[in-house]
Amino acid sequence: MTFASAERARLSDLLLENGPDAPTLCEGWTTRDMATHLWVRENRPDAAAGMMVGPLKAHLGKVSDQAKSRDYRELVQSWAKGPGTLNPMRLADKHVNAAEHFIHLEDVRRGEVARGGELPAPRAFSERDTDALYRSLRRTAPMLLRSSTVPVVLQAPGRAPVTVAREAVAVHTPVTVSGEVGELLLWAHGRDAVHVTVAGDLAAVKRARL
Template identity: 70%
Template structure:
């Protein structure tokens, strides 16, 4: 059975090819070419993946990124769409590691034009299994994304147990409650503002870390 991560990979690849290399995204000024290079390097070059987390390697990552961006855009996208090689540890972990990554970046592209004054698309519809996969991603990633918050953050999706992120003395403060579809909550928690959610409480106390 096709996993949610694999399905979103295919959808994202199709959308990247449809939009072309110069379309806007929600990724901090990145174009679709920038995003495609990031996705390719993250899976195809272990040294580039390590450089994402080791600041002294940032210049090396910059060089690799520039080289990848000079390649044919469609070729980079199609190579990434094929997935990790059989010897790549990412292949076995794809369903767990990439469900959120692929969903978030697909929406970065899908909603990119809203950052340039375009209208915000409505949320996509998902099957029950896909909704479950998104909810698992939300439960796993929300504590990472919201770890610096100064108040408890309660993420409430329809028909789901709330996902609450809190720690230590922060638990004594009034919570910030965010309500919306599960995918919208995941996008919001990851630092995206082009989302369909409602906030109740001191929004400034909810500190988000972008993916």
């Protein structure tokens, strides 16, 4: 089982355990919204394109509303089965969904923080699973942090630092963010309910969400 598929199983269990109306770290989203997003993204690429392409947002909204009206348990279980045999995502699952499933699992797991709840401790991962998260961090950090006006150094224990620095800002004092790999990945994706320490001018760091 790949890390992406293991996280899929854990996330589907958590979605069912929490029910359709639980909070998430995604502003305005309940667990029903999360389940809808996951299903549409994987099963309706014609609609999912609306997440990036403005003219398709209306189509995305229509398809999402249809999926959201389905029985919650059935919707979650349908997504939990994974991509079908003819779905291109089936081959790409371990590459594109490692970060996606981890981040959204933590969005649900830490959802009560949005209501003033306590921040859960980070989960422990095997070396192999940490490798999968680290590859995702190295791949996505340059896109997520490219608008920062200072270099950003992401430092995890026992790992080579991931540095994002455009040539025009390389001369500035860097901001160093330290924490476990998964926490750094969440932080780079715009989450604040994370266990990291920041040294430097955080106001100069611009994070984008993919």
